[in-house]
Amino acid sequence: MNTILSIKDLRKSYAGGFEALKGVSLDIKEGEILALLGPNGAGKTTLISTVCGITTPTSGVVTVGGYDTQSDFRAARQMIGLVPQDIALEPFEKVWNTVRFSRGLFGYGKDNAKIEDILRKLSLWDKRRSSMKELSGGMKRRVLIAKALAHEPRVLFLDEPTAGVDVELRKDMWAIVAELKAAGVTIILTTHYIEEAEAIADRIGVIDKGELLLVQDKETLMSQMGKKQIEVTLNEPIDSIPDSLSDHRLSLNGSGDVLVFTYDTNAERTGITTLLNDVAQAGLVLRDVQTRQSSLEEIFVNLVSGEPE
């Protein structure tokens, strides 16, 4: 796949000296979904704002579809759609008018069929004559997406698209993102919800303190950095781990009936066979055995806290 968005050594320092971006470099392939994870103040929104032209970069180069966002800003921005983090809409404006405004602003002429298509896809058609103040929070988020899609962008930035929305709407948003991806739109989303990134992203980027800590394929990231655990449920609880099992670095849960064994899926020998043999020889009777892979959330927490894997 071609690179559609290229960020090279992007830096942003504010007047007070705060360095929000410390040389971020990133290539995004056409048609992929990249999720940017990071704690509050990590630089996610600054990165998006700088690429979109809302914030002026201190240094660095950003190209969209080969167009420099500074020297060739018209061509570059025409390819970008942005859904901001905060719901920012004119309260008295009608849905139809505000989407038409967005299309015009990006240099496109009147196209009622296109606007109708966007509104229908986002389940906003019935609300086209409603003003913003009449809409629910979820509907307003859809309007923001409709506005961002009004000029048919090839790259769509979604800044915390599901922040503060209920589970049902979040699932709807994921479905919308999947449809956009199927239509060939490249999507970069920032999120606090790890499960969101886990559910819809192709690649994960982790940003903290203005630095991109890693960008990796989601599956690879989880298999490389993910730890797996075996939870051995015993028939009878025990007070402590028998000495014969001390070499296995086991932990015992609070009720004394589950032994937890953590292992590396990439290791040559995981030690599972030996463990199960030793458990049987220690006279413990098993009721159940379960495996569990560490989630992106745990990986993310480890990364930003600098803890060892």
Added chain:
Amino acid sequence: MNWSAIAAIYRFEMGRFFRTLAQSFLSPVISTTLYFVVFGTAIGSRIQEVEGVPYGAFIVPGLIILSVVMLAISNASFAIYFPKFLGTIYELLSAPVNFIEIVIGYVGAAATKSLFVGLVILVTATFFVDIRIEHPFAMAAFLILTCLSFSLLGFIIGIWASNFEQMSLVPQLVVTPLIFLGGTFYSISMLPPIWQTITLFNPVVYLISGFRWSFYGLADVPIAFSLLAILAFTCGCLAIVGWIFKTGWRIRS
């Protein structure tokens, strides 16, 4: 040039105006009527004529300038401040538009609205007094330039303001006194000599004088000075707006 963006901004702003058309139309009609009742009939009946023009007719150009200037400033400042306040300015900053296109869209709409109100006041005034326009082209030019230049000033105020209080600071504390002391309701020749000299430092004097000249051929200052003053003011505002967008002052971090 992104003409589509200019049209979108202009249409969007005019839409705001048409949503409150009754208010936009009735407000200047009522305020003009009140001015004629108070100044034209109650006070004007004791003044009779100013330099050969009935007092009621004499104040018409000043009334138009007063309303047009205040409306141009409030419309333009609100138009750009409101997106900043709501956060919707993100769309403007991320769109493929440059500052010239943004200014044409917003200032063009604000100037159109104030021009409309100016014409409504002019028509309303004809119901109360006999008005003659000796130099119609000059009148149109002065009116359009006033609408444009003070819309530019309003745009600058809207960019500068960081709260609603600041939005009304310049119009109320600077512009209103200058207009009232700029010969809206009197000829500066009616003032004592020392005040006539001081008044010449008020830029609005040149504006009202030139505009009144286009109606009745009466001017407190030479017409060329009036024209130069309004052109210089427009150029000054354009230069400030250009600098604002070049540096991103108060809009782009």
